[in-house]
Structure formats: structure tokens, C-alpha cells
Amino acid sequence: GIQVEQSPPDLILQEGANSTLRCNFSDSVNNLQWFHQNPWGQLINLFYIPSGTKQNGRLSATTVATERYSLLYISSSQTTDSGVYFCAFQYNFNKFYFGSGTKLNVKP
């Protein structure tokens, strides 16, 4: 079946540190998105990135569709970056499969 694996499951950083989150997916992709879920449960769109590289401020993402993985980079982390990061892999016309998430805790 379709699988989306995220690593690491948990990450603790000191404010100012950099990190890389990884998402592996099991099938050909026509859409991949990264989300940040804040402590209130809101899912915030970070990137729509079925392939290539995008940057938005301190965040950037790269998807290598041929090798079935995507990376989310967080630089100079801040306490407001804390929360759970999900990748969601889209396969077969809008049927999204979410990973189990990476729980990030940025300490001041």
C-alpha cells in the first residue's frame, strides 16, 4: 500500500539551530505539500512542491520525485517554529496521504 514515512519523529533544537526533516513516499507523486500544525491544531501550508526546490524566508524545501523523497530545511529556528510538521503526498487524484509527522520543540 501507499506509505509516507517521516523522520525524525521527534526533534529538540536550541533556538538558532538548523534542521532537516525528511519525507519518503512509496509511489509516483503528482503533488506533495509540507504543513506546520501549531499547538491549536491549525494546519498551515508551507510548500506545495511536487518537484524541485522552493524557499520562503528561513524555510526551504526540496523534492526529488525520481528518488521519492522530500526534505524540509529550517534555518535559524525560533520558538514559534515549534509544532508538528507533516508532509502529505498526493496520489491518484487528490487522495492525500499524510505522514505521521515530526514533532519539533525549539527551546529558548
Place this chain on the structure above:
Amino acid sequence: DAGVTQSPTHLIKTRGQQVTLRCSPKSGHDTVSWYQQALGQGPQFIFQYYEEEERQRGNFPDRFSGHQFPNYSSELNVNALLLGDSALYLCASSLGRTGNQPQHFGDGTRLSIL
């Protein structure tokens, strides 16, 4: 430009009851998908509506049903509620069903079953 809106924000029900959750898509979007997120897990796809029809369905029983209205808004109905239905229910909207457009999520409805 209004984003995806969901109502109510919180809901408490008892086992065996029925519940209806509502979603208004982002302006300009015509496709609505529903997800269930249990505590500590990623969202799970329930179903998707496009052109007022259910187009895709995840592994959820028939107790979960939905509807899409001509204005693209949608409802999720759950019958015969079980304790395990307690979760955050998320609605997402997108443009078209071809799969090459990003999904935008609402803030969700937290459903608690007693």
C-alpha cells in the same frame, strides 16, 4: 479573500448520536476533502467531493457520509457515533480534481464523544 471555514469549532456528543459538520471552501475552490485526525496521528483521508458527488473515499465505514452543495460548501455526517470517532475533523479545499493544485485546510472541528 476568505479561507476555508469550518463550523462548529468544538462539539460534544454521546455514543449512538449523529453529528453534522460544515465546511465552506476557500473562495474560488470547487473541491472539498474531509480528513479525520486522531490525537498524535496524521490526518486520514475520509472522502472528497467534486461537482456535488463523492469522487474518492478512504477506508471509513458507511456511517461516514457527506454532501456538497451547489455553492461548493460541504457537510460531513457521522451516524451511530463511537468513542473512537473522537478526533479533529479537518476540511480542505482545492481547485479542480486533477491533483495538481495545493489543498488549503480549515481550522477543524474538535469532536468529543462521551
